[in-house]
Amino acid sequence: MSKTRFAIIGAGNIAAAYAAAFKQCPALELIAIADINAENSSKIAAGTNARIYRTYKELYECEPFLNAVIVSTPPNLHEEISCFFLNKGISVLCEKPLCTNLFGAVQIASAALKSSAVFAMASKFRYCxxxxxxxxxxxxxxxxxxxxxxxxxxxxxxxxxxxxxxxxxxxxxxxxxxxxxxxxxxxxxxxxxxxxxxxxxxxxxxxxxxxxxxxxxxxxxxxxxxxxxxxxxxxxxxxxxxxxxxxxxxxxxxxxxxxxxxxxxxxxxxxxxxDKIEAFTGKLCNFANAVAGKESLLTNIDDALASVVAIDAAYRSLETRQWQPVRQLEVSAITDVNEYSTSALSAVR
Ligand SMILES: NC(=O)c1ccc[n+]([C@@H]2O[C@H](COP(=O)([O-])OP(=O)(O)OC[C@H]3O[C@@H](n4cnc5c(N)ncnc54)[C@H](O)[C@@H]3O)[C@@H](O)[C@H]2O)c1
Structure with missing residues (x-):
């Protein structure tokens, strides 16, 4: 049976938890890692056959059999990298927070909706x-x-x-x-x-x-x-x-x-x-099974977007010192992503 082939983009602290989780999931294979810091990539690749790249675009060009990526870079890169892979039909498990602002989060949600690939935000506590x-x-x-x-x-x-x-x-x-x-x-x-x-x-x-x-x-x-x-x-x-x-x-x-x-x-x-490893293994396996069409995601893009909307409202409350409503936003109801660039919902930070 063929394994689900993964790459990690961003080989820092949290990538180490994924590397440990891969060892618990024999049906998955870590085939590649991209990080601007090659030393970080080497640490995560140790003991695996993963190939190392400096950029995620280079990794994509050189890995034609890739099924999915884990985006574990700092948050300001989540939108660019997630959208890149979703647009190429590669499934994406993106670390939290989904994005640094609501507009970017809506862009990811929109790309996920249009893509044939699977998307999830890594909400580890759901697997506790x-x-x-x-x-x-x-x-x-x-x-x-x-x-x-x-x-x-x-x-x-x-x-x-x-x-x-x-x-x-x-x-x-x-x-x-x-x-x-x-x-x-x-x-x-x-x-x-x-x-x-x-x-x-x-x-x-x-x-x-x-x-x-x-x-x-x-x-x-x-x-x-x-x-x-x-x-x-x-x-x-x-x-x-x-x-x-x-x-x-x-x-x-x-x-x-x-x-x-x-x-x-x-x-x-x-x-x-x-149990951190159990949580990371659980989310990795659920995501990989969803990519393979064997089970549903335990946490979907609506859950990810809801977290951004709630945090965005909390920042507005910090600024205004008032209670703020949290809009219930469903990905399928988004018709115009540009609405969120100027909306009162976009970040005021
Ligand atoms: N789920 C959790 O419990 C949890 C815990 C910690 C961090 N995180 C999340 O994981 C993500 C990474 O956090 P971290 O603590 O591992 O950060 P980190 O700084 O330890 O690692 C980030 C890595 O990304 C690399 N990087 C930076 N720019 C890059 C680029 N353009 N292309 C490829 N790689 C690039 C850095 O060189 C670094 O190795 C963040 O979104 C963070 O919020 C989640």
Missing amino acids: RDLNTARDIIGSGTLGKILQVENSFNSTVDMSNRWNSNREIAGGGVLIDNGTHSVDIVRFLIGPIIEVFAIDGGNTSWLDVEENVIVLAKTVSETVATIDLSWGIDKSKPYFVSVYGTDGTLHIGWRESKYKLHKSQDWIIFGDGY
């Missing part, structure tokens, strides 16, 4: 087993009506010398970086976000972009979500998601996940927490 179990528990009604959800991604990372703190490259700071995961998690667990209010949580390194942010979000089911994001504050929380229902409480942790009903004294443990 505990998150899926939690969604089932919530969906079963065991916790009653869900009133509140909390998500926290708090760590201390020095972004001062990385592209992450360069607005032109990253599209913003911690809000677009980690918040992209957050809004997708809330959507996945509870449903569409309809309104957001974002507050700057202060500076810790005095970067040019926001470093610590709190976002309040209201969902279509009237659940209130609190999203707590920081690059500079170590809150050392054991759980990254907590769900509070009328009948019970549920926590998804880094090392353990559990829930408890109000009428009971006992916590029920339902998982071991977050």
Whole structure:
């Protein structure tokens, strides 16, 4: 049986997680890597037969049997590279954030819609087993009506010398970086976000972009979500998601996940927490199976676009200090991409 042939474009930190995931997926083959930094490519290629290129265009010209690419460059390149491959009929798994602004995101969505190839944004938490179990528990009604959800991604990372703190490259700071995961998690667990209010949580390194942010979000089911994001504050929380229902409480942790009903004294443990390699392997296999026509994508272009729209609204809220509506945008409903270049929805950063 022929393997699905992949290339990685951008051989940095996150490419290493994909390289580890490829080792868990014998039906996939990493055949090529493109990076402007050949040393980075060599590190990711070690132990594989992958050929190395300096540019993604050179890679495309030299690899006629390519099925799919993983775009893991800094975000300002996602639109150009994703659209290039989609227009050539090559499937694309693009790292988050989808793009640095809504206009670019709509361009990618439009290219994905027109292409015969498969497109997904790499939303790794969708492939976390505990998150899926939690969604089932919530969906079963065991916790009653869900009133509140909390998500926290708090760590201390020095972004001062990385592209992450360069607005032109990253599209913003911690809000677009980690918040992209957050809004997708809330959507996945509870449903569409309809309104957001974002507050700057202060500076810790005095970067040019926001470093610590709190976002309040209201969902279509009237659940209130609190999203707590920081690059500079170590809150050392054991759980990254907590769900509070009328009948019970549920926590998804880094090392353990559990829930408890109000009428009971006992916590029920339902998982071991977050396993990075499992999540990356899961998303890679699901994407490759979708490319091979064997299964549906667990997360599609509408999910990717929804994350951009919600983050875009959160940036507008930071600017205006007011609640901002989150438009429900479906890729198939986009008739004119140019509308988003001038719309109030395009980034104001
Ligand atoms: N899903 C996650 O949990 C997660 C975690 C970290 C990063 N990311 C995302 O992955 C992407 C990459 O992040 P990273 O931390 O690996 O960054 P990185 O800086 O470590 O790696 C980026 C790589 O892209 C290369 N590159 C730059 N311009 C290029 C070009 N024109 N063509 C080819 N290669 C080019 C760089 O040389 C570098 O090797 C970003 O979108 C980031 O947001 C996702």
